[in-house]
Amino acid sequence: MHVDQLDALESALAASPDNLPLLTLALQACADAGDDARAQRLLGLAQPATQAALPGSLQLKLAVLALENEDYARALEQSPTDQPEGRLLRARALLALGRREEAGQEYRAAVKANPTLEDARIAAELGGKIVSLDAARRLGAERTVANDDTDQSEVVRLLKPDNERATFADVGGLDAVKQHIRRRIITPFQKPSLFDRFRRRAGGGILMYGPPGCGKTLLARATAGECGARFFNVAIEDVLDMWLGESERKLHAVFEEARRAAPAVLFFDEIEAIGGRREYTREATSSKLVSQFLAELDGFSQNNHGVLILGATNVPWAIDAAFRRPGRFDRVLFVPPPDQAAREDILRGLLRDRPTSGTIDVASLARGTTGFSGADLRHLVESAIDEAIEASLQAGQEVPMTMAHLKTALAEVRPTTTEWLTTARNYARYANEGGQYDDVLAFIKQHGRS
Known part of the structure; x- marks a missing residue:
């Protein structure tokens, strides 16, 4: 009106x-x-x-x-x-x-x-739940003193809260994965009373796997952002300790802090470092750490309600089979390389706010980058930026990035997912117990990778 x-x-x-x-x-x-x-x-x-x-x-x-x-x-x-x-x-x-x-x-x-x-x-x-990050900021650059006790200040340092909040809008493509996460994970966090009426618990474990650079870490941060939960990025190198029993104590302290801060998301990247197959290790300490991790996931003596554990790995076949039992990492999601629509979305985001000149044919670039991960696409754009910067230095003035710079970079950059998909194909064909790699086979069949 x-x-x-x-x-x-x-x-x-x-x-x-x-x-x-x-x-x-x-x-x-x-x-x-x-x-x-x-x-x-x-x-x-x-x-x-x-x-x-x-x-x-x-x-x-x-x-x-x-x-x-x-x-x-x-x-x-x-x-x-x-x-x-x-x-x-x-x-x-x-x-x-x-x-x-x-x-x-x-x-x-x-x-x-x-x-x-x-x-x-x-x-x-x-x-009135408030997490103080002062200790984490003060101690962020320090390392663990050998054989010291795992006190509260160290736990705050080990749990590195990610200050940059992300949502699914920041993740290019992966619509099917995001829809699955929203339905199975985010909604129970946002509407716990409704789920309580159906005796459906919020929390649990989700394991994401796929080629390097395809957005597993970003998906974890975005999941926490969509949930409105605290996101703790656990530094694997700080959990592992050379002294007997210290790794297990640190891992237990990490879970205890997350339980106190619930709703919370614990994210373990490269999770095979502390959850590898026990039959392939000769060290008893590694087996003990895996057993401790399994006990924490079970929450037998503690309540894990409201604590979501996210794991990411590039080598799911190296994860101990016990982690896949329902109640632990009972939801396993394949995070594939982005399809063409997703690559266009990612490229537009990477090109945004860059000095460009002329028409940038994003659709053409996306067609020419089959098999590229998100990290590969970033490398492509940054290589083109290097070309434009070099031209600017030679000209003595700013030379915007053009489609020609991107084509030059495209001729030099190669996808890094090929080796992973070749290895994954072999596991999917010959070691696919219980259909755990069916998503990989479907992706390879859809995209014509033999």
Whole structure:
């Protein structure tokens, strides 16, 4: 609705301020236009009884408008109490006003009436859970002193919280993998009350495997970002220790910290370093560490509810078979090289905000990069940037990157996934117990790799 029409409605209401249909129409138009100031003027013209007679859906819209404009007291006043959505809005407004106890009551009432309204961020705020990263920042560059005790400050250092928040929007392609993660992992974290009603637990273990550079680590960070959970990137080299029993103690301390910080995501990259097949090792200490890891995943003596363990590996055939038992890493996801649509998406992201000139044919580049991982595509763009920088130095002025630079780089850069796919093909054909590598076979068949 145009401004002149809103002006006409306001003039009509000035003459008949308690005309409920006219007031409803005008306020609906203000809500659609985001005109909070005018909506308040129109409400001020009407009697309290007329305001109370407004439709509940419209009252909810006006409360949202007030909340967006950081008028929390008015949002609280205008939020309807007979709707779960209105009580959720009241909880948000009360939290902003510092009235935490009342906010908790409203939030619990809203979720009890409609479990789908559960909001992990509001729940975290109400719980007052704060993770201090000062110790991690101060000690980030230090290493473990041999044979020292695993104290709390060391655990904070070992669990390196990732300050950069990521979501699935930051992950190019992999739509099928993201959909699977969202359905099986993220929703139980976001709506725990709904899942509790069905006795479906949130948490567990997910193992991602695939060629290097295809986005497994980014997917782990994005999963944590979508869940609204704390993300802890466990440094494998800091868990391993040369002294007997220290590796197991550190691993146990890592899990204990995650349980205290739940909901939390523990991410182990290159997980085969602490979860390798026990029959292939001659060292008893390695077997003990694997057994400790399995015990922590089981949560036999502790509660792992709300703790999600993500593992990533390039060599899934090197992982001890016991990790695949349901309740441990019971969900195994293949993260393949990006397809053409995903490569286009990744290339657009990599080229964004770069100085370019002329037309960059992203579709043509994507067609010419079959088998490239995300890391390979980054290397391609950076090689083209090197060409443009060299040309700039020779010209004495900035020379933007062009399609010609990218074609030159494409002639030199080769995909790094070929060797992995060849090895994986052999395992998928001859060691595919229980169909664990069926996804690899399907990918190879679809993309014509013999």
